[in-house]
Amino acid sequence: MADFINFYFIPGLLLGSIYALGAIGITMTFVILRFANFAHGESMTLGVYFAWSLVQITGWHPLVVMPIAMILTVLYALSIDRLFYKPLRNAPVVMLVVASFGLMLMTRSVIQFFWGVQLKSVLPGIQKPILVMDYLRISPKHMMIMASALVLMFAVHYLLTYTKIGKAMRAMSDSPELAKLTGIDTEKVVVATWVVGAALACAAGVFLAIDTHVETRMGFKLLLPMFAAAILGGVGRPYGALVGGLIIGLAEEISSYPFIGTEPLLNPGYKAGVAFAIMIGILIWRPSGLFKGKVF
Amino acid sequence: MDALYGYMLYGISLATMGGIYAVLTLGLNVQWGFAGLFNAGIAGFFGIGAYTTAILTTSATHRHIGGFEMPYIVGFLAAMLICGVIAYLVGKVCLRLRSDYLAIATIGIAEIFRLILKNETWATNGPRGVSEIPKPFEHWPEPWNQFGFLLLVLVVVAIVYVLVEVARKSPWGRVMTAIRENEPSAKAAGKNVENFRMEGFVIGCMIMALAGALMAHYLKFVDPNATDPLLATFLVWVMLIVGGSANNKGAILGAFLMWVVWSATEIVTSRLPDELAIRAAYIRIFLIGLMLQIFLQKFPQGILPEKRPDVAKSNGNAETKMAD
Numbered sequence: 001m002a003d004f005i006n007f008y009f010i011p012g013l014l015l016g017s018i019y020a021l022g023a024i025g026i027t028m029t030f031v032i033l034r035f036a037n038f039a040h041g042e043s044m045t046l047g048v049y050f051a052w053s054l055v056q057i058t059g060w061h062p063l064v065v066m067p068i069a070m071i072l073t074v075l076y077a078l079s080i081d082r083l084f085y086k087p088l089r090n091a092p093v094v095m096l097v098v099a100s101f102g103l104m105l106m107t108r109s110v111i112q113f114f115w116g117v118q119l120k121s122v123l124p125g126i127q128k129p130i131l132v133m134d135y136l137r138i139s140p141k142h143m144m145i146m147a148s149a150l151v152l153m154f155a156v157h158y159l160l161t162y163t164k165i166g167k168a169m170r171a172m173s174d175s176p177e178l179a180k181l182t183g184i185d186t187e188k189v190v191v192a193t194w195v196v197g198a199a200l201a202c203a204a205g206v207f208l209a210i211d212t213h214v215e216t217r218m219g220f221k222l223l224l225p226m227f228a229a230a231i232l233g234g235v236g237r238p239y240g241a242l243v244g245g246l247i248i249g250l251a252e253e254i255s256s257y258p259f260i261g262t263e264p265l266l267n268p269g270y271k272a273g274v275a276f277a278i279m280i281g282i283l284i285w286r287p288s289g290l291f292k293g294k295v296f
Numbered sequence: 297m298d299a300l301y302g303y304m305l306y307g308i309s310l311a312t313m314g315g316i317y318a319v320l321t322l323g324l325n326v327q328w329g330f331a332g333l334f335n336a337g338i339a340g341f342f343g344i345g346a347y348t349t350a351i352l353t354t355s356a357t358h359r360h361i362g363g364f365e366m367p368y369i370v371g372f373l374a375a376m377l378i379c380g381v382i383a384y385l386v387g388k389v390c391l392r393l394r395s396d397y398l399a400i401a402t403i404g405i406a407e408i409f410r411l412i413l414k415n416e417t418w419a420t421n422g423p424r425g426v427s428e429i430p431k432p433f434e435h436w437p438e439p440w441n442q443f444g445f446l447l448l449v450l451v452v453v454a455i456v457y458v459l460v461e462v463a464r465k466s467p468w469g470r471v472m473t474a475i476r477e478n479e480p481s482a483k484a485a486g487k488n489v490e491n492f493r494m495e496g497f498v499i500g501c502m503i504m505a506l507a508g509a510l511m512a513h514y515l516k517f518v519d520p521n522a523t524d525p526l527l528a529t530f531l532v533w534v535m536l537i538v539g540g541s542a543n544n545k546g547a548i549l550g551a552f553l554m555w556v557v558w559s560a561t562e563i564v565t566s567r568l569p570d571e572l573a574i575r576a577a578y579i580r581i582f583l584i585g586l587m588l589q590i591f592l593q594k595f596p597q598g599i600l601p602e603k604r605p606d607v608a609k610s611n612g613n614a615e616t617k618m619a620d
Contacts, residue, residue, distance in 0.1 A: 030396070035396060036396035036397075036399060036400055038336065038399070038403075084589055084593075087593045088592065088593065091592075091596065092332075093394075093396075094332060094334055094394075094395045094396070095592060095596070097334050097395065097396055097399055098334065098533065098537070098588075098592060099588075099589060099592055101336060101399075101530070101533065102530070102533075102534075102585045102588040102589055102592075103585070103589075105530050105581055105585050106581070106582050106585035106586065106589075108581075109578040109579070109581040109582040109585070110578070110582060112578045113575050113578040113579060113582070223403075224400075224403065224404055224407055227400045231397075231400075267415060269411065269414060269415040270411055270415060272407065272411060273407075273408050273411055276404040276407070276408055279400070279401075279404065280389055280401065280404075283389050283390065283393070283397065283401070284389055287393060287397075295393060296393060296394035296396065296397075
């Protein structure tokens with residue numbers, strides 16, 4: 001049991017909260033700008049590299065420089081929107097998907113150009129896990145990640161529930177036409193969507209980088225689980241994305257637990273396929289997701 | 297004289313690769329140009345096609361399953377069949393939803409296929425790939441073997457072109473356009489939108505598998521890098537958008553043109569010092585992506601814009617009767 005919690009459940013929770021934070025941006029862009037943003041993973045990667053550079057310059061802890069990296073990532077997302085998405089806003093929406101697909105590779109090539117492709121680390125050194133209640137082993141960095149993720153999730157909750165712009169975002173995601181009729185400024189909501197999405201993507205990326213390492217494909221690897229989380233939770237449902245992300249993360253890690261005998265239930269090499277399988281299942285049986293999201 | 301000979305061989309390889317990309321682009325044109333479907337996993341279908349024929353046509357080896365030594369034609373057909381089945385299953389799940397879902401699912405298929413290649417080493421030889429794939433005409437003397445293969449590729453391009461062109465001009469093609477342009481009205485006219493989309497998607501994937509099979513035999517080697525989303529998916533999208541979506545001539549033009557641009561810039565960057573050459577490779581990708589964005593925004597029609605088949609001519613009889 002201790003093994004299950006230490007090596008499968010806690011890592012699953014950790015991965016799940018990273019997916020969850022990333023999926024919020026995906027789900028909000030999907031419903032407010034009406035397209036599946038393939039470049040979202042790349043915003044994440046870029047955010048991580050901003051953080052890495054800031055750590056190199058200042059020598060501070062990655063979580064300390066993270067707010068600056070988040071601001072830089074937001075600026076990137078807003079300028080991308082201005083340059084590449086806004087001109088296409090009156091074109092068929094699928095054009096935006098093509099554009100985001102192109103931006104995915106463009107952004108990655110820029111990252112590879114400036115930072116190279118070698119593995120990097122934002123937090124060097126190995127940390128000893130702390131023993132809690134005799135058998136729970138949690139490493140301090142994991143605790144930090146969990147705590148920060150929780151803080152961000154509460155911030156998102158506060159924003160969506162108590163602020164005017166957050167309410168406008170929820171209204172837009174419920175019914176864009178009705179929201180426009182009540183006089184909500186669409187452009188403002190679009191900007192807010194990019195700000196929230198990019199900031200959370202950067203944070204999720206930095207958490208992943210603290211847990212593992214920095215590499216140019218990290219955002220792309222997260223893209224599919226994040227889409228799966230957004231669809232599982234229901235497109236346009238930020239709380240759905242949180243729950244969806246946690247479920248996908250847990251499912252990925254727990255899928256390789258040796259439930260039967262001593263062999264892993266699923267070859268760990270296929271972990272990444274779990275998200276895909278869950279997504280296909282939900283598309284077949286309940287395309288609106290767990291929280292009754294939008295189905296286009 | 298030697299230099300000239302070298303240039304000729306280079307020209308042949310350029311044309312062969314361009315031709316294989318032309319087949320891929322024609323496949324994408326059926327999906328995107330005709331039906332408005334977004335396939336983000338071209339690399340996956342391309343790779344499945346390549347591996348299928350590779351496993352079926354190679355002789356026995358301990359490195360991967362196989363030893364079937366089937367003729368090429370069996371390899372080609374099996375590649376198309378397997379991709380057709382996979383495309384049907386994906387389509388069954390995603391085609392009733394908007395194109396975005398299909399895009400996500402296809403990129404997923406490509407990733408899953410990559411995972412299988414990586415993990416099932418007993419079947420695929422893992423990252424080391426399948427080698428010693430037989431190549432048509434390889435026993436002919438140089439350079440005629442190269443010519444022979446080029447000819448084969450061009451014949452395939454011509455056949456695929458004629459078939460998709462006939463399809464485009466047929467009532468089937470016009471229904472596709474109707475669905476793409478105005479789905480509710482196509483539905484109101486009694487067309488089964490989901491079925492038509494499915495046909496377009498499956499046919500497109502089968503054509504992509506054919507291109508993958510050609511590539512496997514051409515290079516005599518296939519490894520998981522064949523499913524790299526950059527080369528096989530991204531380039532093909534740029535080729536189609538630049539050449540002209542929904543125009544089959546445009547698809548072929550775009551494929552050859554962009555392949556020449558892509559290869560020519562590689563010649564330039566490979567002459568730079570090592571450190572710079574690696575970095576310049578990323579600039580190439582960036583620039584080609586920028587080209588895609590410029591075309592999307594400024595020239596969404598591409599170089600050769602879509603030409604609708606002449607409705608008055610093909611429906612001539614019906615309309616004159618109505619006029620009477």
